[in-house]
Amino acid sequence: MAKNSVQYLCSECGWSGGKWFGRCPECGQWGTIDEFHEARPAARARTGAAGMGMGAGAGAAGSGEGGRAPRAHTRAAAVADGVATPITRIGTESVTRIPTGFSEFDRVLGGGIVPGSVVLVAGEPGIGKSTLLLETAGNVARAAAANGGTVLYVSGEESQAQVRMRAQRINAVEDNLLLAATTDLATVLGLIGQTMPALAIVDSAQTITSQDVDGISGGSTQVREVASALIDTAKTLDVPVLLVGHVTKDGSIAGPRTLEHLVDVVCQFEGDAETALRMLRAVKNRFGPTDEVGCFDMSGEGIEEVTDPSGLFLSGGGPGADGENGGASAEGTCVTFTLDGHRSLPIEVQALVTSSVLPTPRRAANGVDANRLAMLVAVIYRHGRINMLANDLYVSTIAGGLAKEPACDLAVAAALASATKGVAIRRGMCAIGEISLTGQIRPVPRLEHRLAEAARLGFTRAVVPVSRRRGRPLKVDGLQIVEVNSLRDAFGALGIGAAD
Known part of the structure; x- marks a missing residue:
């Protein structure tokens, strides 16, 4: 009987080798290498069945030099006609x-x-x-x-x-x-x-x-x-x-x-x-x-x-939760739309700006990239003329949503500016766009898909970057689209304004 080969397999990354290690050489995890015995009962059965078809000739060949049996190989099986079919003859009926x-x-x-x-x-x-x-x-x-x-x-x-x-x-x-x-x-x-x-x-x-x-x-x-x-x-x-x-x-x-x-x-x-x-x-x-x-x-x-995920990611359930799309929402909030695969999800960004009593103002972010938040604060000060460098800033999303996509920059900046100036963004408005270090509002991928979802949820006004499509303006039924090129223009379109 041939001796079963022994291999060692890592349960974390799937690395295999002929020697045991305390630490996996592939993924670096400790204690994940286990002894592995390859089980092939089905393969042995098929090989044995093929060998039976060889008759006595196979047995005679087994008495080789030194009485050692030759290595067994899987024999080609007899295949009936029609097993391999031209692809043009295979039906395309749906399952x-x-x-x-x-x-x-x-x-x-x-x-x-x-x-x-x-x-x-x-x-x-x-x-x-x-x-x-x-x-x-x-x-x-x-x-x-x-x-x-x-x-x-x-x-x-x-x-x-x-x-x-x-x-x-x-x-x-x-x-x-x-x-x-x-x-x-x-x-x-x-x-x-x-x-x-x-x-x-x-x-x-x-x-x-x-x-x-x-x-x-x-x-x-x-x-x-x-x-x-x-x-x-x-x-x-x-x-x-x-x-x-x-x-x-x-x-x-x-x-x-x-x-x-x-x-x-x-x-x-x-x-x-x-x-x-x-x-x-x-x-x-x-x-x-x-x-x-x-x-x-x-x-x-x-x-x-x-x-309808708007009930999870938006406070109050959506733009018309108060009975009127044009009603006022709380200051320091702004809605944007982020992509998760093919699906567009509404995310509400909330910001709180307070006077700091610490030598170094506090920056707390939940659901928002902290490094990107620091960059946006500097851009708002330089190009939006709103100073919040000496304030404690708290930025969060609703229900564990993530606003870490660059397309959420404009909503984060709008929420911060709204909280700083004490001016609420009207309910039914959303902001989508990436902010560069020069204060420019840059285009985002699949903007039409985001706007279509905004219109479906009842939003009536969207502030977006200027479209790159020459001669083809953005148009979504039931949604007023305002295209802006700079951060100050975006604040003006959102009703926040900028300090002189």
Whole structure:
């Protein structure tokens, strides 16, 4: 019997080598190198079957020099006609996707779950991965009940009673939702083959183990074997599988990097544990775009999708929350629109300017780049004629939104100027633009997309950079667009004005 080759694999970056190291030579992490035994039961079976077809000749050839058996090679199999088909003869009919019950989830996946696909959902502990997928299982089971379909939810981390309690809390209890609590891979594969569900959910890849390979639960060997077996089963039975994945301390998906290469879709579930906002984005998607983002709101009753994010990122819910688009808002606030993939999100920037009693004035920023804030203060003083160098400045966004994109410069500067002069920017106005060191308002990418979203949310006036398109002025129905070239012009258009 040939001796199995032993390799050493890093659980952080996927580096492999023939020697053990205390510190990974690739990523520099300590204690991440584990012994890895390559498991190839399927390959040995195929090779043995090919050898049986050789008959006695193969056995005679085995008695080589010194009685040593020659190295086995995979034999070419007999292939039936029609396996390789010209691409022009392959049909282009669309695959019927399975809706998840969340329009935001479907948007990230490209329109729904593709039958036979494997989707990996990863995120920080306690971020809501299991809650999102359990609620998705309830939605799919509710839709599949009319056709007699079932949904299988396999938990390797909780008991059936614990999953039932969570399902009852989020209203995901359905008669055709099957629950199983096991950590054995063979049992999971058997359940999928026996029930043939419309959707299978495995929570999580790091808790399921195979008895046919060595390694501890969550190790590189086990995770690779679990992913490969689930993918083979999903493709063979045409059953979609949602797979939960853990992340390491630096935020990357735990296990070998090949795990992300094997699955069809990789989704990251992100958010701040101190806020209710959750963002789902596709890192890899074989069936759709990878720059879509879905917004969710975490509550005690489960996860709710947020189709209109203005209620999260804007105080008061939007431009018309007070009953009139032209009503006055609080001083020191300005709304801008930032891009996250293909999606344009409204962000409200709030600023507070106070007299400082410290030798060095305080600069505090939350959701805004602190270095860019210092630069904007200097530009406002030099080109906007507003002096706040000796004041304490506090700049923040709403609900954990990020205004670190250069296109948010004008909104940050407008909020600071509004707070300094005590003049409020009228509700229904937004500002989009990058500010250079010369005080010029520079163009930003995909401005039309941002303005269209502003008009949809009820904004009536937008201050933007001068368009580079000669002879083609910007025009969005329902939105008055004011193009400015300098910081002082922008302050004038926003109703703030500048000091003489």
